Amino acid sequence: MSPRGVATPDVRERLFAAAERIVERDGPGALTSRAVTTEAGCAKGLLHAHFAGFDAFVAELCLDRFARTATGARALSARAGQGTVARNLDTVIRVLFDSGGLALSALAMTRPEATARIRAALGGTAPGFTAIQEALTGYLAAEQRLGRVAATVDPPTAALALVGTAHHLLMTGGADAPDPRPAMQRLVGALLGAP
Structure with a gap:
């Protein structure tokens, strides 16, 4: 534990990583400010010194992971032109589900103030599903120009299908839900016309 009065390096990321470990290990119900600071090995008040309350912390954690x-x-x-299209798409999609994405979504949904903060930020300039969709559209169009995505594939529609499905699985999945990654892989195959 960091002694009182000594700066803790990378406070945000340290607290975010601790929260992800708790949610992955014990579920969203176990996440409290005290649990986070204990898991992070830092002073109990550190979270509240850097965030305007626990809901602000949860919102910032979710927004940070969207931005990543x-x-x-x-x-x-x-x-574009490297590896396989399916593997490249899978790399991005997996990030949404790794590091407790499902559990963090469930946590945010149970905290109305955190959800409101997330919605407000995503309605502004914070990168979220829209930024991911735009990036996937650009990538698919680039691969299409290289002949690695069929001309019959509409990149904006395919990107919307991928992001919309990921969003659905994140918002409706729970601790006992099946792993969503195989479903996303099948969707990528279907969209790209893979066997």
Whole structure:
């Protein structure tokens, strides 16, 4: 534990990673500010010193993970022509479901104030599903120009189907739900016309 008065490096990420571990291990119901700071090995008040309450923390955690996924999706265009299209898409899609994505979505949905904060941020400039959809559209169009995606595939519709399905699985999945990644892989295959 960091001694009082000593700066804790990378506070946000340290607390976010601790929250993800708790949610993955014990479920969203176990996540409290005290559990997060204990898991992170830092002072009990650190979370409230850096966030305007626990709902703000949950919202910022979800928004941070959306931003990471959007950044990964934007990087796809540079990978056009490399690897396989299905594997490249899978790399981005998996980020949504890894690191407790399902459990974090469930957590945010049980906290109305956190949900309102997330919606407000996504309605503004925060990257979310729309940014991911736009990046996937650009990537699929680039692969189509290279002849690696069939001319019959409509990139904006395929991207919408991928993001919409991921959103649905995140919002309706629970701890006892089947792993959503195989369903997403089948969807990618269906959209790309793979056998």
